[in-house]
Amino acid sequence: MPKRLFDLIFALISVIILAGLLLLSLLLASIDTYSFGLFWQDRIGQHGKRFKIFKIKSLHDSTKKVTAFGRCLRAFKLDELPQLLNIILGQMSFVGPRPDLPGFADLLQGNDRQFLTLKPGLTGLASLKYRNEETLLAKQASPQNYNDTVIWPDKVRINNWYSTHRSFIMDIQILFYTVFPFLSFDVEEFMNERR
Template identity: 50%
Template sequence: MLLKSCFDRLVSFFGLIIFFPVLFIVAILIRVKMSGGPVIFKQNRVGKNGRLFTMYKFRSMTVGHGGSSVSVAGDSRITPLGAVLRKYKLDELPELWNVLKGDMSLVGPRPDVPGYVDCLIGEEREVLKLKPGITGPASLKYRNEEVLLAKVENPQKYNDEVIFPDKIRINLYYYHNYSFWKDIQMIVCTVLGRKMRYNNEII
């Protein structure tokens, strides 16, 4: 895991430098198009070993919104600009800072809000031994999660009973079968929007 850690820090450092113009432009657009709120959305997420950390993303929703932690495509809380940022994953670029700080990894399980990890039992809790990631096998499989949830009658129930358990299954496989080269492949597939074969399925 030392190679993974060094790779994370190196790539996140140069990533922040390379993507600085994009970060700057997105920040200006949010300030202009979504005035009245912060540019950066901060939220407590559960990290490695269950430790809470502050995750940073570009704000994509209206200020002071309520409702479920599960969002779907067409959600009224998501602004038009926010929808574009989410579609191209630009809202997640500030998470490179989390990677540089050591709170997150480039590849790993997506960090959940407090509450979901409380449902993990037995072997499932091994997922908490991993640093959460910007992308990962479960993220690739459910890259269109918001669209999928918009098609079901009860998005929250479908997420809790179908998607969340499947993500745990995929992330457990990732934990027990870690490969640095698979990490590289996942990063490339995330950037290029491509699919890959992983654990005998296409993600």
């Protein structure tokens, strides 16, 4: 089945199944943040083009701090649910490199830009490896430096590897381990087995 057809059908089914949870999350986020619970933000998409990504708000507008409900949303990745609309619109796929804020992927040069030929994904190999990225960064003396010098280059490496090795079966495996995060999955081992 072509990837776009799979994405469209699966996204439409997911929206129908998760509509109640999505609406409830939006309502609670609106109450929790004292503002409309949905927000959109510029991200870098396929071929380096910008698009608006949709998320459920987890930050309070005035304090810019993560709210109590926002922490819950982030812990279970529920703040990402509105990205099903990005998938339906054809801006994203279920599996692919996560779309970054301007100032990262759009500044890459040469072969490092290889993964930008793909649509960004709701999940991907780099997302699985750095599932607990916020916790990892919180342990660093200089979180921004650690992100810029360790995490970001590693994500580029993983995303470029995915761009040359991807397959429908691999996408299903990535989705499976995304949905069942308690199952053991070593991204580096997974990649080494397929070199």
